[in-house]
Amino acid sequence: MDLVTAEQMRQLDRMTIEKLGIPAIALMENAGRAIAEEVIALCRRGGSAHGERAGRSGSGGVGGSGRSGWSGSGDGSEDGGSSESGWSGWSRSGESREDGGASGNSGEDGAGRRGECGPGAERIRGGNGGVGGPAVLPPGFAVSGDRALTLDASGEHWLILAGKGNNGGDGLAAARYLREAGIAVTLVYAAAPESLAGEAAVQRDAAAAMGLPAVVYGRDVIDFAACSGIVDALLGTGSAGAPRGAYAALIAAANSSGKRIVSADIPSGLNADTGELHEPCIHAAVTVCLAFLKRGLVQYPGAGAAGQVVVRSIGIPAASAREAGVQASLLTPEVLRTRLGVDVSRRRSPEGHKGTYGHVLLAAGSLAMSGAGLLAARAALRAGCGLVTWALPDKLLPYVIGAAPEIMLAAAGGREDGTWNAGTAAEVLRLGAVRDVTATGPGLGRFEGDGEWLRMLWEGTQGPLVLDADALNILADCDYSAWSCPGRPVILTPHPGEMARLAGLTTAEVQRDRIGLALAYATQHGVVLVLKGAHSVIATPDGEAYVNITGHPGMGTGGAGDVLTGIISGLLAQGLNAVQAAVFGVYLHGLAGERAAGARTHPAGLIAGDIIEAL
Ligand SMILES: NC(=O)C1=CN([C@@H]2O[C@H](COP(=O)(O)OP(=O)(O)OC[C@H]3O[C@@H](n4cnc5c(N)ncnc54)[C@H](O)[C@@H]3O)[C@@H](O)[C@H]2O)[C@@H](O)CC1
Ligand SMILES: Nc1ncnc2c1ncn2[C@@H]1O[C@H](COP(=O)(O)OP(=O)(O)O)[C@@H](O)[C@H]1O
Numbered sequence: 001m002d003l004v005t006a007e008q009m010r011q012l013d014r015m016t017i018e019k020l021g022i023p024a025i026a027l028m029e030n031a032g033r034a035i036a037e038e039v040i041a042l043c044r045r046g047g048s049a050h051g052e053r054a055g056r057s058g059s060g061g062v063g064g065s066g067r068s069g070w071s072g073s074g075d076g077s078e079d080g081g082s083s084e085s086g087w088s089g090w091s092r093s094g095e096s097r098e099d100g101g102a103s104g105n106s107g108e109d110g111a112g113r114r115g116e117c118g119p120g121a122e123r124i125r126g127g128n129g130g131v132g133g134p135a136v137l138p139p140g141f142a143v144s145g146d147r148a149l150t151l152d153a154s155g156e157h158w159l160i161l162a163g164k165g166n167n168g169g170d171g172l173a174a175a176r177y178l179r180e181a182g183i184a185v186t187l188v189y190a191a192a193p194e195s196l197a198g199e200a201a202v203q204r205d206a207a208a209a210m211g212l213p214a215v216v217y218g219r220d221v222i223d224f225a226a227c228s229g230i231v232d233a234l235l236g237t238g239s240a241g242a243p244r245g246a247y248a249a250l251i252a253a254a255n256s257s258g259k260r261i262v263s264a265d266i267p268s269g270l271n272a273d274t275g276e277l278h279e280p281c282i283h284a285a286v287t288v289c290l291a292f293l294k295r296g297l298v299q300y301p302g303a304g305a306a307g308q309v310v311v312r313s314i315g316i317p318a319a320s321a322r323e324a325g326v327q328a329s330l331l332t333p334e335v336l337r338t339r340l341g342v343d344v345s346r347r348r349s350p351e352g353h354k355g356t357y358g359h360v361l362l363a364a365g366s367l368a369m370s371g372a373g374l375l376a377a378r379a380a381l382r383a384g385c386g387l388v389t390w391a392l393p394d395k396l397l398p399y400v401i402g403a404a405p406e407i408m409l410a411a412a413g414g415r416e417d418g419t420w421n422a423g424t425a426a427e428v429l430r431l432g433a434v435r436d437v438t439a440t441g442p443g444l445g446r447f448e449g450d451g452e453w454l455r456m457l458w459e460g461t462q463g464p465l466v467l468d469a470d471a472l473n474i475l476a477d478c479d480y481s482a483w484s485c486p487g488r489p490v491i492l493t494p495h496p497g498e499m500a501r502l503a504g505l506t507t508a509e510v511q512r513d514r515i516g517l518a519l520a521y522a523t524q525h526g527v528v529l530v531l532k533g534a535h536s537v538i539a540t541p542d543g544e545a546y547v548n549i550t551g552h553p554g555m556g557t558g559g560a561g562d563v564l565t566g567i568i569s570g571l572l573a574q575g576l577n578a579v580q581a582a583v584f585g586v587y588l589h590g591l592a593g594e595r596a597a598g599a600r601t602h603p604a605g606l607i608a609g610d611i612i613e614a615l
């Protein structure tokens with residue numbers, strides 16, 4: 001599923017309108033209808049103001065997955081609705097869902113019971129079927145009802161907060177469909193209705209012609225207490241800076257009303273590109289994202305403010321994204337399979353042997369941080385590689401012998417106190433020369449001459465090189481753009497603190513636009529970059545980015561990153577290329593974290609070793 005910026009979205013709109021000749025008002029109608037369908041689906045589910053969000057945060061419930069609140073669109077992407085194991089939270093929105101499908105041909109009535117009239121037919125009450133009984137229709141005759149747009153006994157009253165741009169137009173269109181579904185609506189204009197232009201003005205006039213009640217901010221009293229829910233159609237991708245004036249006041253009032261909020265496209269106040277929240281910003285129960293997923297909806301804190309995100313198609317062809325130069329994707333099993341060519345089943349050859357699956361050399365660990373090396377080495381084996389050799393300071397050897405009998409140990413020299421020294425580089429290079437992958441960093445520590453040590457590895461390693469933890473801190477202190485590169489891939493796996501040191505920024509600056517920064521760094525330095533943290537971003541040297549949504553807040557525990565280093569190295573050893581290994585490694589690491597968190601009485605008890613055992 002493609003991830004777009006606001007500018008790319010504008011370009012995609014233009015391409016559809018100009019090249020395909022689809023009028024803008026048609027796209028807006030589709031948007032309005034999609035929003036209305038999701039409001040109705042929410043009413044059917046009876047979600048409370050924040051109940052919809054419980055699955056998203058994954059912070060409270062045992063085993064709650066960080067992505068259980070995501071739905072893919074009908075035709076806005078190639079990959080909704082996968083039944084891949086570990087992807088149970090993902091469902092295709094619209095067409096086939098029991099709670100809001102556009103065709104809605106399930107034959108179920110409003111209470112979820114299956115009707116007797118067969119697919120495509122609604123039960124007709126009264127008539128000649130007896131008191132309260134279903135009508136008897138002639139054979140072969142069925143009356144189709146629009147399940148997606150009908151709601152029994154609603155008693156619902158929704159406020160439609162409308163800005164003066166196209167986002168407001170979407171909300172006004174949604175209002176008409178909601179009214180048709182039997183839901184009472186009141187339009188709340190943030191600006192004088194006369195100031196609306198273009199398609200939004202067409203929608204304003206249609207709503208007025210239909211007799212929908214309307215109030216205007218600053219002129220009329222707006223009764224938030226009396227409504228049962230709010231459609232936020234104040235600001236979309238045309239928003240610039242923090243919401244001002246009436247927009248700010250309405251956002252604040254909507255948030256404090258405690259009512260369910262469904263946002264059109266993005267929560268108003270969100271930076272659609274970066275995921276930054278302006279003050280104030282809507283906190284939605286559901287965000288109905290139109291056409292393409294906006295980058296800001298998958299990056300925190302924006303991902304938290306959006307609630308459940310549903311991507312709905314509105315008539316803009318999915319294939320046009322690549323034409324518009326979109327280079328970021330949400331990571332799904334389908335993307336792994338089709339875009340990256342990864343065998344997600346990790347099939348093993350019946351005649352395979354340990355030599356088939358590759359050999360990792362890991363240079364890691366020191367006396368006080370030996371566990372980091374052990375975790376990474378064990379994770380590499382659990383990721384499926386054939387052999388792991390752990391190179392470590394001589395003095396560490398007696399303490400780790402037997403800790404994991406499957407791992408081979410290689411004493412690489414080092415200091416009397418069990419730390420590394422510059423002289424070990426030659427031995428690490430020698431060991432690495434006959435292995436498939438070299439990984440270093442976990443528990444490495446800093447030492448005199450470490451910059452030169454790393455330069456020797458960088459320039460001398462022939463196979464893929466994975467750098468994490470202190471190897472990244474060493475790198476940050478070097479001008480490595482001057483180092484010669486033997487043409488093999490390098491994977492860097494920084495957490496936001498390490499990324500800040502690498503990029504010469506503060507951690508807050510790193511978190512401000514994680515996708516943008518990861519892309520810029522990876523392309524500028526010719527590396528595969530894994531920017532870790534909730535919704536890790538993987539960026540490639542040729543300018544593609546993938547955002548991972550597997551994982552669990554329980555993974556915020558010492559050593560979880562060392563496990564990731566091991567997994568990526570283990571996949572590289574098995575022959576995956578650097579991008580495949582980084583992307584699939586992050587994905588598997590997150591899935592294992594979810595599984596491990598779910599297996600504990602409380603996910604707070606998760607420790608890094610549990611992630612390895614869940615691989
Ligand atoms: N063909 C299209 O262009 C389509 C656009 N769509 C919708 O249109 C939206 C984008 O529409 P627009 O480009 O008109 O922009 P918006 O509707 O997001 O906002 C623009 C309006 O808000 C005002 N504004 C911007 N920043 C503000 C701030 N910080 N405080 C107060 N007011 C502010 C501007 O003066 C302008 O009036 C999308 O998010 C989507 O909802 C959909 O209808 C689909 C088709
Ligand atoms: N809230 C979260 N949601 C998903 N994954 C998380 C979350 N917090 C941490 N992680 C993952 O756990 C790992 C932590 O890595 P890191 O900070 O390097 O730990 P360490 O240095 O202790 O090994 C990263 O892969 C990160 O993406």
Ligand SMILES: [K+]
Nearest residue numbers: 235264266268
């Ligand atoms: K909005």
